[in-house]
Amino acid sequence: MSVANGRLAVQPGAGRSKRSSIWGDAARRLIRNKLAVSGFLVVALMFAACFLGPLFSPYADNKINMAQMNRPPSASHWLGTDALGRDVLTRVLQAGRISLTVGLASMGLSVALGALLGIVAGYYRGIVDQLIMRLADLLLTIPSLPLLFIAGALLSEWKVPPDSRMYIVMIMLAVVGWPGLARMVRGQILSLREREFMQATTVLGLRGRRRLLGHLLPNLVPLLIVIATLNIGGAILSESVLSFFGLGVTPPTPTWGNMIDAANNMIDFEKRPWLWIPPGFSIFATVIAINLFGDALRDVLDPKQRR
Amino acid sequence: MEALLDIRELQTHFQTEAGVLRAVDGVSLRVREGETVCIVGESGCGKSMTAMSVLGLVEGPSGKVAGGEVRFGGRDLLRMSRQELRTLRGHELSMIFQEPMSSLNPVLTIGRQIAEPLREHLRLGRKEAMRRAVELIREVGISRPEQIADAYPHELSGGMLQRVMIAIAVSCKPKLLIADEPTTALDVTIQAQILDLLRGLQAKSGMALLLITHDLGVVAEMADYVIVMYAGKVVEEGEVERLFREPRHPYTQGLLRSKPVLGQVREELYSIPGQVPNPLELGAGCAFADRCEFAMDRCRRQEPPLAPVGSDQQAACWLHGKEG
Ligand SMILES: Nc1ncnc2c1ncn2[C@@H]1O[C@H](COP(=O)(O)OP(=O)(O)OP(=O)(O)O)[C@@H](O)[C@H]1O
Ligand code: SF4
Numbered sequence: 001m002s003v004a005n006g007r008l009a010v011q012p013g014a015g016r017s018k019r020s021s022i023w024g025d026a027a028r029r030l031i032r033n034k035l036a037v038s039g040f041l042v043v044a045l046m047f048a049a050c051f052l053g054p055l056f057s058p059y060a061d062n063k064i065n066m067a068q069m070n071r072p073p074s075a076s077h078w079l080g081t082d083a084l085g086r087d088v089l090t091r092v093l094q095a096g097r098i099s100l101t102v103g104l105a106s107m108g109l110s111v112a113l114g115a116l117l118g119i120v121a122g123y124y125r126g127i128v129d130q131l132i133m134r135l136a137d138l139l140l141t142i143p144s145l146p147l148l149f150i151a152g153a154l155l156s157e158w159k160v161p162p163d164s165r166m167y168i169v170m171i172m173l174a175v176v177g178w179p180g181l182a183r184m185v186r187g188q189i190l191s192l193r194e195r196e197f198m199q200a201t202t203v204l205g206l207r208g209r210r211r212l213l214g215h216l217l218p219n220l221v222p223l224l225i226v227i228a229t230l231n232i233g234g235a236i237l238s239e240s241v242l243s244f245f246g247l248g249v250t251p252p253t254p255t256w257g258n259m260i261d262a263a264n265n266m267i268d269f270e271k272r273p274w275l276w277i278p279p280g281f282s283i284f285a286t287v288i289a290i291n292l293f294g295d296a297l298r299d300v301l302d303p304k305q306r307r
Numbered sequence: 308m309e310a311l312l313d314i315r316e317l318q319t320h321f322q323t324e325a326g327v328l329r330a331v332d333g334v335s336l337r338v339r340e341g342e343t344v345c346i347v348g349e350s351g352c353g354k355s356m357t358a359m360s361v362l363g364l365v366e367g368p369s370g371k372v373a374g375g376e377v378r379f380g381g382r383d384l385l386r387m388s389r390q391e392l393r394t395l396r397g398h399e400l401s402m403i404f405q406e407p408m409s410s411l412n413p414v415l416t417i418g419r420q421i422a423e424p425l426r427e428h429l430r431l432g433r434k435e436a437m438r439r440a441v442e443l444i445r446e447v448g449i450s451r452p453e454q455i456a457d458a459y460p461h462e463l464s465g466g467m468l469q470r471v472m473i474a475i476a477v478s479c480k481p482k483l484l485i486a487d488e489p490t491t492a493l494d495v496t497i498q499a500q501i502l503d504l505l506r507g508l509q510a511k512s513g514m515a516l517l518l519i520t521h522d523l524g525v526v527a528e529m530a531d532y533v534i535v536m537y538a539g540k541v542v543e544e545g546e547v548e549r550l551f552r553e554p555r556h557p558y559t560q561g562l563l564r565s566k567p568v569l570g571q572v573r574e575e576l577y578s579i580p581g582q583v584p585n586p587l588e589l590g591a592g593c594a595f596a597d598r599c600e601f602a603m604d605r606c607r608r609q610e611p612p613l614a615p616v617g618s619d620q621q622a623a624c625w626l627h628g629k630e631g
């Protein structure tokens with residue numbers, strides 16, 4: 001047969017190494033995006049500081065020190081001390097541990113829940129789809145903050161102990177987080193299953209499970225990565241707001257939100273900015289950085305941009 | 308001997324707001340083992356729908372196979388369970404499409420996609436299927452098959468992708484391959500190579516080919532037998548040499564007007580003056596009447612049946628039909 005040998009149209013290096021292209025391409029484009037890289041670095045730094053920082057702090061035991069109440073930043077307390085004489089820097093990092101953990105865990109939960117329900121709804125359609133999406137719609141029509149406030153108020157009413165509140169807050173955030181996610185995943189599945197390559201799998205006689213797991217889901221991974229990333233930012237923000245109003249994680253467990261709440265009075269606000277600026281800045285920086293990174297990820301992984 | 312594929316009086320309808328659209332309206336055709344049958348006709352005449360009906364792919368709210376019979380290897384495809392049909396598709400009965408790029412999954416490697424039907428139908432293990440996939444890539448004339456197996460669709464050219472599609476389609480050694488305009492999206496030199504490849508594979512495996520095209524050059528080069536479709540019906544059919552030498556239906560004559568040279572693939576199809584009729588507004592008579600230079604009174608009143616005109620040829624036209 002007189003046949004042209006394998007002419008490569010796009011990339012001369014195609015198939016050079018395993019898994020070279022799609023993820024490799026995305027990573028390369030991501031690295032070229034300065035905002036994405038800075039976002040990623042800030043988040044990475046924040047994680048490192050929060051999880052490792054307190055190990056090197058002499059104040060990690062949080063002892064109350066009446067002799068050191070409300071001191072401004074100094075050489076021994078870089079960010080000053082709070083009303084109980086605890087080191088603010090150490091507190092901020094310890095609070096970060098909680099805030100980041102809650103953000104990550106509730107993201108994991110809501111992505112798992114949302115993706116699972118969205119996939120089931122979009123792939124099997126019919127009555128299952130109806131049920132899941134009606135429930136999602138119901139949750140979506142109620143604005144999530146009031147819903148969280150009510151739940152938080154109930155927690156206080158029922159006197160849930162502070163250490164378990166953290167876990168309950170995670171679950172609360174996941175419960176309000178999954179519907180939007182499920183809807184997005186379902187939409188993506190509905191459009192994917194109409195795509196020619198999915199119809200081609202029917203023509204090939206592949207069974208349902210193989211089509212779903214082997215062909216559909218891999219196309220969903222980019223979307224899930226982007227959603228998951230952006231979701232962490234949202235969850236951290238919601239947790240902070242809740243905790244700020246005393247409805248989320250409550251002291252003595254520190255979070256960025258309840259640290260600001262502790263400084264929520266005229267005197268502290270005007271005279272002791274070291275009490276609320278550090279946690280406030282941490283929330284701000286973390287959420288912005290996560291969103292920058294997430295947006296860049298979306299640009300890079302958006303399937304519509306890929307030919 | 309019974310034909311491998313035997314379609315009788317197939318009806319495929321779409322429910323539209325303006326009424327029932329008969330995309331396929333009483334089509335009968337046969338494909339014998341190892342034979343190449345071409346379906347030609349202008350856009351919208353129901354070529355693809357005929358093929359889709361065979362594979363049981365006309366589904367959804369609006370479209371359905373409303374009548375007729377489709378037998379494949381003696382079995383009635385239209386009455387098969389979904390499960391039975393699924394085990395047939397991609398195994399004994401394969402299909403390739405016009406657009407290879409959109410038929411391939413963008414996030415899976417080429418090798419993986421070729422391996423899928425092997426694992427599904429022949430129950431090969433992952434390793435074995437991959438090894439076979441690499442062989443298949445080589446068999447469809449792509450060099451460096453190991454590397455290509457690890458590549459993603461967007462890294463390959465259109466011609467290579469169509470080769471890959473062919474590799475997938477023939478992976479389980481089908482008895483019949485349905486190819487719906489497999490070369491239309493490709494440039495001319497690549498078209499010829501793809502046709503060569505199909506012929507080569509056919510010679511090796513003895514599979515039959517049902518080739519859909521609107522390019523008479525492709526027909527001349529590939530077909531044993533030709534089916535000419537117009538507005539959902541077969542208007543003429545015959546053995547290829549005869550049909551090219553002596554087209555009887557004015558529509559076929561129109562298609563052949565600027566004669567394709569045998570062995571040469573042309574880019575453009577000569578276009579017959581006038582519009583393809585709206586399938587919803589077909590009257591009682593011959594669907595071609597408005598564009599036909601020989602149209603008579605009778606043509607508008609009564610529909611001409613498909614009737615033999617000499618040996619190995621049939622046409623649906625009052626110019627040739629018996630008086631009635
Ligand atoms: N989903 C649908 N709903 C309504 N009508 C449809 C649908 N799909 C196809 N049709 C109609 O069926 C008829 C036949 O379509 P078909 O795709 O078989 O044409 P074709 O001969 O393959 O044309 P082409 O050369 O453009 O591929 C057309 O008139 C088309 O409008
Ligand atoms: S039946 Fe009449 S209108 Fe139709 S093709 Fe023949 S001559 Fe033309």
Ligand SMILES: [Mg+2]
Pocket residue numbers: 354355356487
């Ligand atoms: Mg078509």
